[in-house]
Amino acid sequence: MRGLPAVHRLLGEPAVAAYGVLLGGGTLTRVARGVLEAERARVRSEGGEPAPYEELVARLLTRLAGEESAGLVAVVNAAGVLVHTNLGRAPLAAEALEEIVRIGAGYSNVEFDLCEGVRGSRYERVNALLREVTGAEDAVVVNNNAAAVLLVLDTFAKGREVVVARSQLVEIGGGFRIPDVLRKSGCTLVEVGATNKTYLADYARALTPETALLLRCHTSNYRIEGFTREVEAGELAALGRRVGLPVVEDLGSGTLVDLTRYGLPHEPTVQQVVEAGVDLVTFSGDKLLGGPQAGIVVGRRALVSRLRANPLLRALRVDKLTLAALAATLRLYVQPDALERIPLYHLLARPVERIEALLEGVRARLAGRVAADLQVEASLAFVGGGSLPTATIRSHALVVHPHTYDAETLARRLRESRPAIVGRLEGNAVLLDGRALRDEDVETIHDALARLLG
Incomplete structure (x- = not known):
């Protein structure tokens, strides 16, 4: 059907290709064909034009996330909680x-x-x-x-x-x-x-x-x-x-x-x-x-x-x-x-100025290149893991106000990225806190925002 992309084009998307390591090329091809077949059947039944390419990619990523759900996924912890119970607690040395x-x-x-x-x-x-x-x-x-x-x-x-x-x-x-x-x-x-x-x-x-x-x-x-x-x-x-x-x-x-x-x-x-x-x-x-x-x-x-x-x-x-x-x-x-x-104590000891500088570097590189307003703001992080419930830790967060879709959609698409990125929602903004980030996580965040908002 005219207007639908070829399977190989969908498989060439970086976010889609990232699933190949865990799921294998055969699974990626099968799921991509399924997305296209479903859209083809919808158009034949309802008429109209096929969904935009970006929407088809989003559907494919959602299905791949479902395929992957039986296994563990690496996550970038930008939630500002160091010992995050739902994200595996403390990272290992x-x-x-x-x-x-x-x-x-x-x-x-x-x-x-x-x-x-x-x-x-x-x-x-x-x-x-x-x-x-x-x-x-x-x-x-x-x-x-x-x-x-x-x-x-x-x-x-x-x-x-x-x-x-x-x-x-x-x-x-x-x-x-x-x-x-x-x-x-x-x-x-x-x-x-x-x-x-x-x-x-x-x-x-x-x-x-x-x-x-x-x-x-x-x-x-x-x-x-x-x-x-x-x-x-x-x-x-x-x-x-x-x-x-x-x-x-x-x-x-x-x-x-x-x-x-x-x-x-x-x-x-x-x-x-x-x-x-x-x-x-x-x-x-x-x-x-x-x-x-x-x-x-x-x-x-x-x-x-x-x-x-x-x-x-x-x-x-x-x-x-x-x-x-x-x-x-x-x-x-x-x-x-x-x-x-031990990563937990390395992250606790990291100067707040270092966190600000890392996030400011991401903001500066993305400024003017993505459809979003970006600021680096002071924030408060937590130890987590059921410990020190009233204690906060000084931190900074990259605050992302997307232009093309709402913050909830951006947060979902960040979670569907690989590695997944988990931040916080505040109003119509996604906050990506830097306290629990490793240096290599900063590059992952930069690349994901450039792809999703570019």
């Missing part, structure tokens, strides 16, 4: 990626003792690093922090009571709540204190012969301010020792460094909680630690040994690639001046 390739490409001694020639422990190598970094006596690693909490509760409190402050009954992502995790573990929740104030005496009064442990949940994803009081970790640990009950703290995001050096509010570190005398501490591997998804438990050796003896551990265990990436990340914590080789 180069050392972790290299270790994944090195170990994953062949066989490894994941559960083999090379000295004795017998079966070994998959946890020992990473546990040694965790002991060194946190100061804890022992450690165990499972597949995420919720699993770590589940393992602790199943091991020590199944069928018994767990005492938790009412102000710490947190809900994490996806609607999962601490009370639900407790019930699923077969525990009975005993709430103490008021929403805004909890005293040590509240815990002491709640103790019964059925009490199995005392649980603290760090409220990393919200803050209660004003007329408040909470029991510190050291106070609760002392009570636990006095009555012979283990004290467990779920730190959630679980930082290993003092975040105030990056201009952020103080967050208790894992080391501080261990030093305060808490018996077991659970935290995530892929948030403020900057490693792979994992749930980490550190604490007293006798208690960790009981966790290892729980058959549930086998269902929650991590694979060799997670162990490799986690060990490589932890090694950066024990090397002087290596912390900012």
Whole structure:
């Protein structure tokens, strides 16, 4: 039909060709022919002229995105959230990626003792690093922090009571709540204190012969301010020792460094909680630690040994690639001046002037060449990942006001680009925040805007 482009012309579009690496040329050709056939059938049925070429390309990109949806897609994070839960949380250090390739490409001694020639422990190598970094006596690693909490509760409190402050009954992502995790573990929740104030005496009064442990949940994803009081970790640990009950703290995001050096509010570190005398501490591997998804438990050796003896551990265990990436990340914590080789801390440390200069370079190169008004403006970024909910980080954003279509359409087309680009919508503008951008991401943004708005 006259007016419809040839298949090869559609396949020659850079945004379309980018899908070829993942989907293959055969799939691209099949989907492109499908778009043209559908438009041909529409014209025959309804009459009129075929859709404009740009519209056909947009339809093809939408269909290709659907074809690709079963797999993961690389994303440029211009949303201004460093530990973006929906975008994979913390990016991995180069050392972790290299270790994944090195170990994953062949066989490894994941559960083999090379000295004795017998079966070994998959946890020992990473546990040694965790002991060194946190100061804890022992450690165990499972597949995420919720699993770590589940393992602790199943091991020590199944069928018994767990005492938790009412102000710490947190809900994490996806609607999962601490009370639900407790019930699923077969525990009975005993709430103490008021929403805004909890005293040590509240815990002491709640103790019964059925009490199995005392649980603290760090409220990393919200803050209660004003007329408040909470029991510190050291106070609760002392009570636990006095009555012979283990004290467990779920730190959630679980930082290993003092975040105030990056201009952020103080967050208790894992080391501080261990030093305060808490018996077991659970935290995530892929948030403020900057490693792979994992749930980490550190604490007293006798208690960790009981966790290892729980058959549930086998269902929650991590694979060799997670162990490799986690060990490589932890090694950066024990090397002087290596912390900012972890991408999260490199991005946190980047001067705001550097961010402004990178985005200003994009704006200057596109000015007068695209159908949009472009400005670089000061913005505020966030740590994300359920941590530091009230803290903001100074940043800059490239603000794009498109002329030829609305901002929502531009945002969608940026998401359909490959790599996908995720920004923020504000009014009729797309904001592309620079705080979480790598240097190479800036070129990706430039090329996508030049193609979509040129």
